[in-house]
Amino acid sequence: MNGRSLRFLALMVLSVAGTMWAAKSDFLAQYKGAPYEDIRYHDGAQKIPGKVLCAYYDRGGEGVAYHDTDAKNNGSGALNPADGSYLNEFRMNEGVDISYTKMNRSPQQIDDTQYDKVQPPPDMFYVGWTAPGEWFNITVNVAKAGWYSADLLYTSNRGGTIALDVNGERATAPLAIESTADPADPVAWRQWHHWNVARNIAKVRLKRGKNVLTVHILTEGQMNLAYFDFKKAE
Ligand SMILES: [Ca+2]
Numbered sequence: 001m002n003g004r005s006l007r008f009l010a011l012m013v014l015s016v017a018g019t020m021w022a023a024k025s026d027f028l029a030q031y032k033g034a035p036y037e038d039i040r041y042h043d044g045a046q047k048i049p050g051k052v053l054c055a056y057y058d059r060g061g062e063g064v065a066y067h068d069t070d071a072k073n074n075g076s077g078a079l080n081p082a083d084g085s086y087l088n089e090f091r092m093n094e095g096v097d098i099s100y101t102k103m104n105r106s107p108q109q110i111d112d113t114q115y116d117k118v119q120p121p122p123d124m125f126y127v128g129w130t131a132p133g134e135w136f137n138i139t140v141n142v143a144k145a146g147w148y149s150a151d152l153l154y155t156s157n158r159g160g161t162i163a164l165d166v167n168g169e170r171a172t173a174p175l176a177i178e179s180t181a182d183p184a185d186p187v188a189w190r191q192w193h194h195w196n197v198a199r200n201i202a203k204v205r206l207k208r209g210k211n212v213l214t215v216h217i218l219t220e221g222q223m224n225l226a227y228f229d230f231k232k233a234e
Pocket residue numbers: 068069070071072073074094095096097129
């Protein structure tokens with residue numbers, strides 16, 4: 001290779017590297033979503049380390065903060081009828097489908113049965129009615145740069161995979177979600193309500209301060225995603 005083609009090659013490499021770097025830094029600069037807030041919840045971006053609630057995905061709407069299969073919220077204002085309560089009407093006009101854990105219900109228990117592998121907290125919002133191709137963004141505030149691992153509180157009636165992006169770039173391999181279906185449960189719809197924790201399901205590298213996580217539903221869907229609990233990893 002002569003000097004001229006070597007210089008050309010060096011320029012090409014620099015230019016590709018530059019484009020990649022720009023794409024990465026541009027995501028945060030160009031991102032139009034914002035941390036969730038409402039009359040009750042106004043702590044700014046969710047904090048890492050700590051529990052990051054999926055239902056507090058960002059404001060910004062379809063195509064910016066999330067993509068959902070249909071514009072209707074099948075939980076808030078639908079399964080949970082609009083009755084003026086905070087729980088039932090939570091983000092009811094957005095496409096992401098949200099419900100909350102229900103305890104001590106009759107005639108049938110819902111989220112507090114013997115079929116839970118882990119008992120969830122009561123009245124906890126979660127993203128449900130998930131389908132492949134859906135995603136949502138969560139702006140987080142990270143105390144210290146480094147690697148973090150996350151446990152996920154979830155239900156899944158048939159298994160499937162999800163993935164996480166960090167600041168617009170895929171940050172994990174497809175993460176296998178283990179099914180929580182239990183044939184011993186005589187109530188068919190309750191296969192969507194057997195809670196479990198997937199320990200250390202994801203490991204991601206985060207910078208200090210603002211980061212945007214994107215949760216992608218890759219395959220199967222039919223999962224209820226409550227929160228990712230991020231801890232500093234070694
Ligand atoms: Ca929807």
